Amino acid sequence: MLSLINLDIGKHVAASVKWLNENQGVVSLGIFLSALLLGWASGIFSSLRRKPKFKTKLIDGPTFLCVFPTGETFGGHDVHRIGIALYLSVANTGSAASSIDAVHIGYRWNMIPFTQGWFRHTLFRHWLQERTAALEDFQVAIGANVKVYPFLFQKNAISLVHQETFLQPGQSVVGIVYFEQPDSWGGCQPRVWHGRARLAVRLLDAFGGRHTSRFWVPVLKLDEARKFNPSFGRTLAELHGKPLPGEDA
Incomplete structure (x- = not known):
C-alpha cells in the first residue's frame, strides 16, 4: 500500500x-x-x-483655569465666563509630518446628580473649539528681567515670536493656547477637586486626525491669573463693550 x-x-x-x-x-x-x-x-x-502622532504635555507656568463672574444674571443664575490658559509642549512622535490645525478643550459639566440634563452633560464633554486672542502677552518677572511666554498660534506683541506648528517626525514646539468661554451659568463649568479641574486637550492635524490627552489643571482666582497676564479674561468684555465688575469701561 x-x-x-x-x-x-x-x-x-x-x-x-x-x-x-x-x-x-x-x-x-x-x-x-x-x-x-x-x-x-x-x-x-x-x-x-505613515501617520503623524502628536504627544502633548503641560508645562509649568501659565497653565490654569479661572471662572469669574460677569456681573449679570440669567434665569436667576449668576452669569460667569471661563478663562483657560495652557502652556503646551507638542511633539510629533509619528512617522509623517503634519501641522497642528486646531486645539480644542473639553470638560464635563459640574451638575447635581440626576437633575435635568445631568446624564448628557456628565457623560459627554463640552468642547471649546474657538481659541480667543489674548490682549497681552503672558509673562512673569524674574528678578530684574521679564520672561515672555510664546503663543502656539498667536504672535507675541513684545518679542514678535511666531512658533512653527508644522512638525516633522521628531520635532516639537511649545506655546500657549488661550480660551475664554462665552457667557454661561449654573453647572456649565468644570467640576473642581482640591483646587484642580480635569480637562481634555484635543489636537487636530492636517489630515483630520485627532490626538487627545487629559490633564489636571490648577484653578486660580482672577487676580492670581492676572499675575501672568494683566488682561486675562478681558477679551470678550472688550468685544462686547461690557467691562467686568469693578473695571472701568
Whole structure:
C-alpha cells in the first residue's frame, strides 16, 4: 500500500516538473505579476502606516483655569465666563509630518446628580473649539528681567515670536493656547477637586486626525491669573463693550 502511495506521489511530481518545463514563460510571468502585486500592496500598507502622532504635555507656568463672574444674571443664575490658559509642549512622535490645525478643550459639566440634563452633560464633554486672542502677552518677572511666554498660534506683541506648528517626525514646539468661554451659568463649568479641574486637550492635524490627552489643571482666582497676564479674561468684555465688575469701561 505504501509503495502505491509513493508511486502516485512520484507521478504527480514528475507531471508537475514536466508542466513547469513546458510552461516556463507562464511561470515567470506569474512570479513577476505576484511580485508586482505584493510590492504595490506593501507600498500602500506602508503609506497607510505613515501617520503623524502628536504627544502633548503641560508645562509649568501659565497653565490654569479661572471662572469669574460677569456681573449679570440669567434665569436667576449668576452669569460667569471661563478663562483657560495652557502652556503646551507638542511633539510629533509619528512617522509623517503634519501641522497642528486646531486645539480644542473639553470638560464635563459640574451638575447635581440626576437633575435635568445631568446624564448628557456628565457623560459627554463640552468642547471649546474657538481659541480667543489674548490682549497681552503672558509673562512673569524674574528678578530684574521679564520672561515672555510664546503663543502656539498667536504672535507675541513684545518679542514678535511666531512658533512653527508644522512638525516633522521628531520635532516639537511649545506655546500657549488661550480660551475664554462665552457667557454661561449654573453647572456649565468644570467640576473642581482640591483646587484642580480635569480637562481634555484635543489636537487636530492636517489630515483630520485627532490626538487627545487629559490633564489636571490648577484653578486660580482672577487676580492670581492676572499675575501672568494683566488682561486675562478681558477679551470678550472688550468685544462686547461690557467691562467686568469693578473695571472701568
